[in-house]
Amino acid sequence: MALFQLSRRDALILAIFALVVITMPVWTAPFGANYPGLMQKFAIYAIFAIGFNILFGLTGYLSFGHAAFLGVGSYTAVWSFKLLTMDALPALLFAVLISGLFALAIGFLSLRRSGIYFSILTRAFAQMSYNLAYSVLTPITNGETSLQLTLQDPRLIDLALAPRGAGLPTASLFGMSLSGLSGFYFCAVVLLIAFFFAQKVFASPFGMMLRGIKSNQMRMSYTGFNTRPYALTAFVISGMYAGLAGALLAVTDPLAGAERMQWTASGEVVLMTILGGVGTLIGPVIGAWLIKYFENIFSSFNEGILGRFFDFVPAPLHDTVVAIASKFVGEGWQLTLGLLFVLVVVFLPGGIMEGVRRIGALFRRRGSPPKAGAMRVQPAE
């Protein structure tokens, strides 16, 4: 069936990726990152970044408001838990659907403009969503206290099947509880599906048209393409990815707050994508993992840990070094993030994937001396 076809190269990449994701609890252990809460975030934010990359990386539209869809996904999922059932599948389904509709409306308006105007429009819509979620939409979002499960939730489907238990329930899949490691594996499987779908988009004629729009939108029009619905489709797809990620956040922790829609969250996914490599398949995943890892590790550092870490520094300097370093960790993690942002854009606009490619090219050149004239020929893919 055409739906499940991948080129041999893509199939191999998917297989390796699946292996990497499934064995995550093993290879994250040496880094001290093998606890479910963090690994769930790895999977969830990878989905967010993969989806964002379909818009920014393939189509060339820089959205500065994608966190709005993440928030919508979370709210929808929590409402699905509250009203219907704690089962994760309906929650994901509704979240993808609603965030898709939301993206359709915002994208329809925002895509009337391009360049920086598009960025500002998406930013404005996200800011409006955020402000409204905090103020007049409180009946839906529960404002500052965040939307949470309560003991009085109707949960129509669940309670029709079984009596209400004591305490707050957790999300489940066909009755299996999705907490801890099982929660991670659920997110991992969703990530693999999301990755597979992105591979299909990248390899498809549709993906090639999106690249054409990024490269030269005017040429696309004069070539007979109606570019706006293409860009809108990309926008909606990436909005659905964000909604899916938001729903998974709610699955692992049934709570949704407006701060998920804040500009910092929108900026973070931009950073993940460019750090890993804009327009590449794997790049955004690597970017998401690195940022979530460092966020987790750095923000948990304190002066005590730093003091031990810098033990090798001679005594007179020791305290100064620790004092300076402490500004970059813990509460100061954002500072490191900002610096990283600047450094990547300045020195490695192609992200880590670009760095890998450069290093690879270096080795290849060393292996066999370049032939005259071969310099200008670059591989197709």
Next chain:
Amino acid sequence: MTTSERNVVLHVDDVSKNFGGLHALSDIDLEVEEGQTHAIIGPNGAGKSTLLNVIIGRLAPSSGAVVFDGQVLTGRKPHQINQLGVARVFQTPEIFPELTVLQNVMVPAFAKRDGAFRVNILRNVAGEAALRDEAEAIIEDVGLSDRRLSHAGSLSRGDKRRMELAMCLIQHPRLLLLDEPTAGMSRHDTNTTIDLLKKIKARGMTKVIIEHDMHVVFSLADKISVLSGGRIIAEGLPDDVRGNIKVQEAYLGGAHRLEATH
């Protein structure tokens, strides 16, 4: 479908275009017959590119209309005009620099096959063997086979133009608009391009061509319209136009000489 016996495909009907107070085009009437190569010549600033932009829908005329094959083009969007069978080569190549030559030529093929918008996610580009073969054949025709996997942005200007021509040809347009297709090319490349355009002519494709190089014009054109000051001052077969006094004057005024460029 037009039913006149001369079989006019493109009809520019009394088109004027003003920019503020400037009359870029005044009362232009132009009829292009099926299968013919119609050259528009004239000194710089005569309004040639404006006319082409009006035909392709990039500029809206101040008055008048453009009719292609019985369909009014005026007011349509660029992609709609292309879907009716009109393709264009630009004065400065408009290509996809980040894509390979092969991909550049395949993209227009999809527009021809799948229409203006189709979300085709199920298939892989690599699985589109028929389109790929067709693209490779046309790349061969324009002489870029050895560069087909290069990034288009790395091509020389002349190669970019030939690739852009290939991008138009793969759509088998019924009308091809060429805006100075040999500008900036070496003599050798110019001759190759002339041969190529002659080959297309043999296939019966209608062409409107704007060109400075009289060598190119007289090698290809079936009919020539001379534009000066936004008006058509002469029109006819190449030999008639060559001897026309008014044309000589227009060119002398524009510091061009037919003899010199011939």
Next chain:
Amino acid sequence: MDAILAQLLNGLDKGGAYALIALGLTLVFGTLGVVNFAHGALFMLGAFCAVSFRYLITLETVTVDPTQTTAWGTALEVRTPLAQTWFGDWGAVLIDWSVPLSILLAIPVMLLVGIVMERGLIKHFYKRPHAEQILVTFGLAIVLQEIVKAIFGPNPISQAMPSALRGAADVGALIGLAPGALTYPLWRLVYFLFSAGVIAAVFGFLRFTTFGMVVRAGMADRETVGLLGINIDRRFTIMFGLAAVVAGLAGVMYTPLLPPNYHQGMDFLVLSFVVVVVGGMGSLPGAVAAGFLLGILQSFASMNQIKSLLPGIDQIIIYLTAVVILLVRPRGLFGRRGMMEN
């Protein structure tokens, strides 16, 4: 009627801040062609210049006064601000007027910050795509605000306005209304007049000095001016510094109205971009007009009558205006066609 006038006035101070920030953004965009997402951070840095200035002049010396003893029988420690030790009674006045006086510190500091920023980072991005300019200045904005957070802490630090300017002006009486019918806090009035003054100064500078004329010519057509053998780049660097000063001054004087916090730059940045877009990208009068217009619009939207009619409108009015303007009139109120459309 009074209520409408009051809202009009209420919008002026915020509008003044928007106008000043948007003016700098437009100058930078018009001269250097750079979309500067770190411009809001300059506003924030200005506010913290005021905080630092106050901190400096209230540094205290501790002396022991043997003639007095505390309840525990030890000698009493007397803390005297340095300003008072040096200037006597004038010191207290200095401290009272610390916010407006901070301008003296803010001008050189902001000029330096601006020039260092331009020479150190921004200049490498003139030829890079707008998306990369946005990204790098966005990163810079995060860095700046986090540095400020690391130094000054996460909590707002309120700044007192001079005691003489604490009251309210009876604006109503001036225009013939009953006394007390329409009052307006003095400091807000000061802020409005101050921003109007700075705006006038910037326009005067651009119009009447040779430097300004070259810059304006460069904004219109950079290449031609470059051909005249005039070193445009150096002037543009100074323009960037000037824009930083304007944003900084806006920040200094705003401190009594909004206690400085590290994230206020980002809050104002988005708003200022909206202002620029509404005014029209690249238009200086547009930036000023839109700044005041949006300030006033926002103040109207926060009226209870309006809020009860359209709940939540006060939260989104500015963004909504931006969306409508962008969709209906993408050039903004005064903008040139095709600006930054890519």
